[in-house]
Each structure stands twice: as C-alpha cells, then as structure tokens.
Amino acid sequence: MGKNYKESVKLIDKNTLYTPSEAVELVLKTSKAKFDETIDLALRLGVDPRHADQQVRGAVVLPHGTGKKVRVLVFAKGDKAKEAEDAGADYVGAEEYVQKIQKENWFDFDVVVATPDMMGVVGRLGRVLGPKGLMPNPKSGTVTFEVAKAIDEIKAGKVEYRVDKTAIIHVMIGKKSFEAKKLEENFHTLMDAVVKAKPAAAKGQYLKSVVISSTMGPGIKINPVKVLD
Structure with a gap:
C-alpha cells in the first residue's frame, strides 16, 4: 500500500453506503496518481450466470464518452x-x-x-x-x-457490459479528468441500462452492491437503493 493509497483510504468510511453524487466526489478526491486514472464501476448482481435466462449483457452510449481513444x-x-x-x-x-x-x-x-x-x-x-x-x-x-x-x-463512448461468472459487471465510466457532473451522468446512464436489462428469471434483490473506484484508488460503496431513486 503506497502513501497516496493510505491517505485516500482515510477519506472513506468503509461502513457508509454513499449516494452516487457523494461517491463521485470522493472518487475524484481519492484519485491521487499522476496520470489520468480510469474511473470504474463494479456491480454485483443477484443473478446466477450459470443459467442462460439470467445473463445480463448489453451496450450503452455514455453521454460524455469514456475519455479513452478506442481502436x-x-x-x-x-x-x-x-x-x-x-x-x-x-x-x-x-x-x-x-x-x-x-x-x-x-x-x-x-x-x-x-x-x-x-x-x-x-x-x-x-x-x-x-x-x-x-x-x-x-x-x-x-x-x-x-x-x-x-x-x-x-x-x-459506447461501452459494453456483461456479467461474469461471479455475477459481477466491470465497466469504465470515464476518467479522473472528467467533471463530477459528467461522471455522475455517465454513471446514471449506465445504471439505467443495467437495471432495464434485469432478466425476468432473476429473483430477490437485483443490485447487490455497487462500488466505484479509480485505477489506483480504493473502492467506494454506493447505496444500491439510491441508484434507483
């Protein structure tokens, strides 16, 4: 654990589930690397990927792109x-x-x-x-x-999302250089798409956990309930 990482961890209460806007502000504060870090989301879903009728996959165009040059x-x-x-x-x-x-x-x-x-x-x-x-x-x-x-x-700025065998979706929503408002709008666009892609066969809580992080920064937990507000 580097010095910057340890300082970043101090800014986060690991027992708190943040609102999306709070989490975006925090992820920018804890992005301390000298390069333009990628901002990523990790979504754990209440699905069983072993079953074909519980696959979650799709694509969505983020309103502000990803900040990455795509070949x-x-x-x-x-x-x-x-x-x-x-x-x-x-x-x-x-x-x-x-x-x-x-x-x-x-x-x-x-x-x-x-x-x-x-x-x-x-x-x-x-x-x-x-x-x-x-x-x-x-x-x-x-x-x-x-x-x-x-x-x-x-x-x-079209991104693909696909649940892996551990029922987690990993996807980037922008860069550290983005304004907080743009990251938040990208976040909500992606989350809306994932929520709409909920399989009919999925039972119980669909969004189990939502974590945002930068390339070199710690994960910040977002309240899944607030995502749907």
Whole structure:
C-alpha cells in the first residue's frame, strides 16, 4: 500500500453506503496518481450466470464518452468496407486480419465490428477473441450491416457490459479528468441500462452492491437503493 493509497483510504468510511453524487466526489478526491486514472464501476448482481435466462449483457452510449481513444477493427468487404473506412475505423479487412491475429498474436484494437456475412470468417477467431471479450455480438450492436452507425457510437463512448461468472459487471465510466457532473451522468446512464436489462428469471434483490473506484484508488460503496431513486 503506497502513501497516496493510505491517505485516500482515510477519506472513506468503509461502513457508509454513499449516494452516487457523494461517491463521485470522493472518487475524484481519492484519485491521487499522476496520470489520468480510469474511473470504474463494479456491480454485483443477484443473478446466477450459470443459467442462460439470467445473463445480463448489453451496450450503452455514455453521454460524455469514456475519455479513452478506442481502436476499432471492422471485418467487412466491398461497399461495407468502404463505409467503415469513411466512418473512421482504424482497421478494415477480412481474412488477412484473421491471419494476423492467429499467426502474429496481434491485438492492437479495442473493439471488433463485423457485418453478418463475415461472421463465418470471424468465427474462426472465437477461441482467441471470446476470452478477451472481443467477439462481435448482435446484442452489443457489433454484428451489423450498419457499420458506420456502429463505429460512430463506439467512438462516441459506447461501452459494453456483461456479467461474469461471479455475477459481477466491470465497466469504465470515464476518467479522473472528467467533471463530477459528467461522471455522475455517465454513471446514471449506465445504471439505467443495467437495471432495464434485469432478466425476468432473476429473483430477490437485483443490485447487490455497487462500488466505484479509480485505477489506483480504493473502492467506494454506493447505496444500491439510491441508484434507483
């Protein structure tokens, strides 16, 4: 534990469940690293991810973006490849990128978009893209013929959320350099999406815990009840 971390911990009452606005103010106060730290959320949900009908997954465009430059790889051909290039995709291609990923272990991208007709090609990468959370998926809008729209949304700050096998969602909502108000608006936009994505099969309390933290800072607990106010 470094000196800055210990000082940050003193600012937080670990027995208190803070309101979202209080937590955002605190996370900014406890972000003491010299670089622009990422602000993350960890949501523990009352679901059992082992069951297909209790999966929670989706995507949402944060009103103020994430503060991160996102590199987009698009699998497309013909007119759709041209559309992707014009929309600002960082890499556009087909089989050559499958080869590059498989043979060179190349991963200089953050999001993969594919047109539906290219999924047979992209499917060959399932074993390497899947574990990294990079496999295109219709639910997150990354398998689509509307490639320009998908790229625009991703570049504007679209984030994916997906419950892991421990029933936790990890997602970034911005950077330390953001104003508190913008972080709070991003927070509420994400939480609204996750709450709306509640599976019908989920019983009991849905939001078990909500914790916000910066890259190098301690976690700050948010009252799940206040999230829904």
